[in-house]
Amino acid sequence: MADPKPTPEAIRLSASVDAAAVRLAALRTEVQRAETAEALARLRLGEALVEALCARSVAEARLRASLFDRYRTAALALRRPDRRNRLRRLAEKALARFGGPGQALVRARAALGAGVALFDPDHYRASAPGSVGADPLAHYLVWGGDARLSPHPLFDSSFYADRNADALAQTGLTPLDHFLREGAADSRDPHPLFSLEWYVSQAPELAATGENPVLHYLRSGAARGLSPHPLFDPAWVREGGGDLVWYLTEGWRQGASPHPLFDPAWRRASGLDDGEAEPLSRFVLTARDTLESPGPLFNSKAYAKARGEAMDPAKDPLSDYLAGGAWVVLGPEGLHPALSMLDDPEAIRSGITPAEALARRLRAAT
Template sequence: MARNRRGVTPAAAGVQPDGAAAILAERGRTLERVQALAREHAGLRRVAHDAQLREALTRTELSLALFEAAAGRAEAEARLRAQALSAWRRLARVRPSRRHNRPSKALDRFLARLGSLGQALVIARSGVWRGEGRALHDLRHMAAYARRGARSDVAPAALFSQAAYLSAYPDVAAARVAPLVHYLVRGGFEGRAPASFFQPAWYASRHAHALAATGLSPLEHYVRAGAREGASPHPLFDVGHYLAQGVELAPDDDPLSHYLREGWRRGLSPGPLFDPAWYAAQVGARVGSEPGPPLLHYLDQGWRDGVSPHPLFDARWYRETYPDVEAAGVDPLTHYLLEPPEHFRRPGPWFDAEAYATARGEDRPAGLNLLIDYLLGGAWKARDFGPGSSAAVYLARRPELARTGVTPLEHWARQGRA
């Protein structure tokens, strides 16, 4: 019997030759199973990795699809605004214009001194009175208005706020003419505002050539021509935005009058940065019932109380951040919209204007307010701009935004900015 190096035979060591072979065979089978398991594990890892890649690709494709859907919606809304504005321009009935030259203005001054009938003729000549289209009937109503004088509780049938005019210009009460007549004869040419919802300096800057050619006051030009051309009477009132909400106007109507008369009751928004539901929620039941149109409430009182017209515009924060607002004599949102975009003023602590402009790149329209550009579709083109994460990540987590058109930052603000 063979001995090992120590002279001990396998039998003496208690190991039979056949048992050693069996152990070796078992070790071989175990090694094969281990190797098979290792290969299987590696295969499973590859499958898991491939699945993760596919999931990542799917998420990327979903995010891209959501972005394309949101961008497509924004483009469709832009077309709708343009079509609504174009349709209104075709429908609107153009009123005969006039050259309000020096003799014409002298005649108005003469008529204004002839009492209520003469003042009624001044109003009739201007074309700003919204009557029933019956000349004598409307003239009697104009004369009745003129006889009431400078009473703050009188509301003429025109785009003219008598109470606001008297409050802003105390000297009018001593002028011995009805406030609307004062505006038509003098105030309009002195840059006075006929109402808080009509900003004459802004309107005149946009229609300087037409005003110079006709000699009309800003309000008369708006009533006779500007409204029919789709002109906006105030930075906060965007005609295309307003009409795109399904507004149907008569040929002799105008968008601003429609809003003041009934549009606000339907919850329509006067502009992209004025959300009536958001505004009403801040001031409670007062807006939408007794105080009338939310836009007027904001312009007359709301901004002084720090009420914000949109989730992304903080009126109180803006006034505290930019001290020059107080000296401008306008509300914070109007001040913000009148600022050149390249000043990168922020509407609140959440919208970083400069960061957005950088993310938006050279594709953003020149001269357009940055926040308005963001709300009207720029959000889907500046994908790395958003509340704490990229807009793509935010949209992937909330795909319903692609359907509603609410931008990521606006959605975040509406949720309490948590």
């Protein structure tokens, strides 16, 4: 039996369907072309953005170096070299045994001046293994300095002495006295979390005055929200006013995060920290060799592999990333660094890296 002949209405309907299919296919092709053009435009924009951000990071590094050179010139003019030989040490010990008057002479000979702000009696007592007597400063000048006891949260005597052993041996000075007299002018950092060059770049007035950066931080910098280290972000630290002293004495024990990409709770859960010691300093000192990660949003080993020989051997992976490496490796979501930020204009304006921007978005969402 022959198929029934299609009606004129069916023929028209079929023709309409065929025409619609052709139009839909053409529309899909046009959409694909538009999407491809948009993707190419975004890629070109991203490449231009990366180039600009790379240039900005290089310019910022040069500005930091220039300001620090000017600071050193000013600070060198204020150096107060001194020597503390064996006879002087014996004399100090003899004076200290005479009690108050003798200890006053010891303090006077040290002539710490404004640098006395870097001596915290309570912190020193807590760091000393035994009684320090009624005059903890005299105790530090006579015994504690040689024993590498720390006089202040922002001055790590062991850190300073390990890195400046030759200079200390030549002068015989305590680590603190050496830092105040010569060390700051010679670019010798006082603590793993206090980078003199990083700090001076935020306080350009120091390039003219030559004031000790740590004393400046205690006097006004902390209140101004200045950062003493690339891995300490005062704006991120919610508690304690973003003060490094607070973080070192109380904050880390409360689990405070010092930087968007440093997650103390994650590190403890991962077995990287035991919760018994301040974690960020240890990370700064060891991560260059261990390649341990600071948190779930930054994989140090993967970053170091991607960065290769271009990674700064003097920096831990995270510090290298923040110093410019962010713009030459894939972002935290596996995207080209600029493509992961094209929809975050505030991040672009502020200059933060893609991983930091992601951390801030995640915090805002909680």
